Amino acid sequence: MSQLSQRDLNEIYAFAVNLGKEAGKMLMDAAQLRMGEGNATREQRGHIEKESAVDLVTETDEDIEAFIKKEIAKTYPSHKFVGEETYSKGATRDYLIDDSPTWCVDPLDGTVNYIHLFPMFCVSIAFIYESKPLIGLINAPFLNQFFSSCSGRGAWLNETQALPLIRNPIPPMPENAPKGCVFSCEWGKDRRDIPDGNMQRKVESFLNMAAEIGGRQGKGGMVHGVRSLGSATLDLAYIAMGAFDIWWEGGCWEWDVAAGIAILQEAGGLITSANPPEDHATASIEKVRLGSRLYLAIRPAGPSSTESGRQGQERTVREVWRRVRNLDYSRPGT
Amino acid sequence: MSQLSQRDLNEIYAFAVNLGKEAGKMLMDAAQLRMGEGNATREQRGHIEKESAVDLVTETDEDIEAFIKKEIAKTYPSHKFVGEETYSKGATRDYLIDDSPTWCVDPLDGTVNYIHLFPMFCVSIAFIYESKPLIGLINAPFLNQFFSSCSGRGAWLNETQALPLIRNPIPPMPENAPKGCVFSCEWGKDRRDIPDGNMQRKVESFLNMAAEIGGRQGKGGMVHGVRSLGSATLDLAYIAMGAFDIWWEGGCWEWDVAAGIAILQEAGGLITSANPPEDHATASIEKVRLGSRLYLAIRPAGPSSTESGRQGQERTVREVWRRVRNLDYSRPGT
Structure with a gap:
């Protein structure tokens, strides 16, 4: 072909x-x-x-x-x-x-x-x-x-x-995102109780996203809700729908996310890496690598009076990166 | 009347x-x-x-x-x-x-x-x-x-x-519950970042339920999955359905749970208090108080070769109580 x-x-x-x-x-x-x-x-x-x-x-x-x-x-x-x-x-x-x-x-x-x-x-x-x-x-x-x-x-x-379901107009990302956002995340299968292991890093990240503004040494994000469905694929579908605003996850595989990524991108969502780069406030926001096992997705967003939809999504990515830990999921060949 | x-x-x-x-x-x-x-x-x-x-x-x-x-x-x-x-x-x-x-x-x-x-x-x-x-x-x-x-x-x-959906026969509670159980819980609205506040106690409890067996100083429960839907009412409906095994929550009100309790009890489920009594291994398992704002629900269970369905549910209640913290939600008049 x-x-x-x-x-x-x-x-x-x-x-x-x-x-x-x-x-x-x-x-x-x-x-x-x-x-x-x-x-x-x-x-x-x-x-x-x-x-x-x-x-x-x-x-x-x-x-x-x-x-x-x-x-x-x-x-x-x-x-x-x-x-x-x-x-x-x-x-x-x-x-x-x-x-x-x-x-x-x-x-x-x-x-x-x-x-x-x-x-x-x-x-x-x-x-x-x-x-x-x-x-x-x-x-x-x-x-x-x-x-x-x-x-x-x-x-x-x-x-x-x-998709997204609300589209006349598509709402912008909230001004103080992640405040006002529904945050979707998963506990996953790696439950080893080791200091600074993936489970500990995830929970620390969840807590930062959930805590009141000003809490957690300034990292508190006061999201509107924290959701865990147990399906990475449906997490992505609900991001594309606009029902969830932010999905952050490590550990799943390309077949868990490939269809969801297609749907999300066609609906106008953004997907990049779960792991924050060192200069998370200024780094360019790279396209997701399908096989990376590390994903951060943001719902489709419309423009506000001060920024484009894409700008709102990128601002949200940086606000998430500021609050989450790097996760450790490797695979050969990447 | x-x-x-x-x-x-x-x-x-x-x-x-x-x-x-x-x-x-x-x-x-x-x-x-x-x-x-x-x-x-x-x-x-x-x-x-x-x-x-x-x-x-x-x-x-x-x-x-x-x-x-x-x-x-x-x-x-x-x-x-x-x-x-x-x-x-x-x-x-x-x-x-x-x-x-x-x-x-x-x-x-x-x-x-x-x-x-x-x-x-x-x-x-x-x-x-x-x-x-x-x-x-x-x-x-x-x-x-x-x-x-x-x-x-x-x-x-x-x-x-x-209900429950699987009923010929209704499966017994897993032998090593909470291992093998789907655990449903909510982050709720109380996000104050204070030492030993409700959010901290909840997360500590979630971690105990999720961590590998042997982890968390012997409290690791290695549940099959952790789910958060953002609806106490639907949490209870899915416990009645048998889709979730354990729901543990504090802070909701009687109108959030009354219909769910009716459905759960008619389906054969058990509901009691989220807060463990001091002698949690031996205390009698009291009926839920509708206005208590503290709930622990267990799905309908059939008998195994060694215990009745009710015995399996009660064993699971004690295994949850052993792993969770007391929550602090009070109301006048109770």
Whole structure:
């Protein structure tokens, strides 16, 4: 493939939307089976009772990824495929995405939520070309929320509501951000209780963002609310929606964020690195590196009387950087 | 009213279900108006642009409470009414619920979420008799989730799916709880940065629940996930659903929890005080006091080979109490 036209992209988007819907349906069917609903046969139910929830979920995860991979291979045999399940079983932890047309897929994001049947779980499918996420699909079937975007064609909730939801006009970032902002963050899996470990640094950062103005040696940000959903993908979707203002996280992988980044950027959001540069007040705000495992996202913002939307977003990035610690998540090859 | 029969209760329930549906629709209509959707006239849109989101939300809050209050007064003129909006404007902070038939209503729980249009907001309506929440309705219209319960008739999601969702059989509490549990908690509004203040005690408790086993001087609980939704009412709904295992919170009020308690108890959950008694390993586990502002809820649990469901829940309560700090939320008259 030499160059993608908008028409090529439109075709791929139509294919991807269908794929996202079918994969979401598979996920919800599997959930309903665990609830004892749907068309489970006695044999299937026996199977459910014998196995642990975790084994069942792994099976669902693998089945859905295999389905998505097969459908893509049928329609676009030349495209590359990077999926969470495939990657986990592979021999390398390298970042595998280059300039070729590539699909980056998480068949089930929010696995812990899915195991417990808390509705915040989803399928996440991204199409990436020349290292840019151009198409994103996030299907959260238990919430009846289906997010989609295609470069040049906007970002959508349930194919009908343009993102961000409040858009006539899109509100500027609050004047004293992070005050007035909803801050989304995750505790994650690294729970080692070591001095200055990731968990300690995260909690210190959360506290700075939450504390009253003037508190925490001047770092108190008095955010409007602190939210933790247990799904990086849905965190990004809600940033694109404008429901969350700031998402700060380390430790997730490219398949957790690729579709969310596509949707967020198409909606007008900003995404950069979670880790503050040394000169955080003046450093240029670099584009996110997809494989960096360190993300800071700001919602779409309109202009105020004193600054452009982008200026408001950048100001917010710096105010977050001033309050958060560097996190330590490395990977080979980056 | 001398004594309520099941038939009386059934009638009140049917009335309350309709009321919950209509109030949820009002809430979603107001949200859609803010999204620039629905049937807003040019005049209404002008109104929206002139006012701040917070004023608009206060108006919605008051309108919905007034509607619910009026409908109840029409059908049950002898019943008492305690609503969040009415209470906030009243002269007293006393706990106003006694043995009379009383409706306890929060027209909009998750106000911050609603302002930002994050879907985790809801209407909450409880009917209380002889100080017991007997009927509960929680309508989260942007999630298409409507929770309802009536004493003796079960607890339901969208009137069709019995709660908890996984029930054939209902899983026992994990053997090493809180390990394996989803822990739900809120940062709340008290963000004063004072030594040993509520925010500090909360974060210390969150850290104990989250840290690896053996960490935090033996208090590490290694919960499966930490979640913060910004709605006490929906936290309780998801405990009743079995999606969350443990909810621990201080600072909310009776209208935030009354409907959730009705639904949780009908689903088989346990609710007691957030604050650990001194002899937390052996103290009797007291019934929650509705006006106490301190809550610890455990999901419905089935028996294991070694203990009853209730024993598993009580064991979990003690394991939480061992890890959390006392919170300081007082009110007059209790």
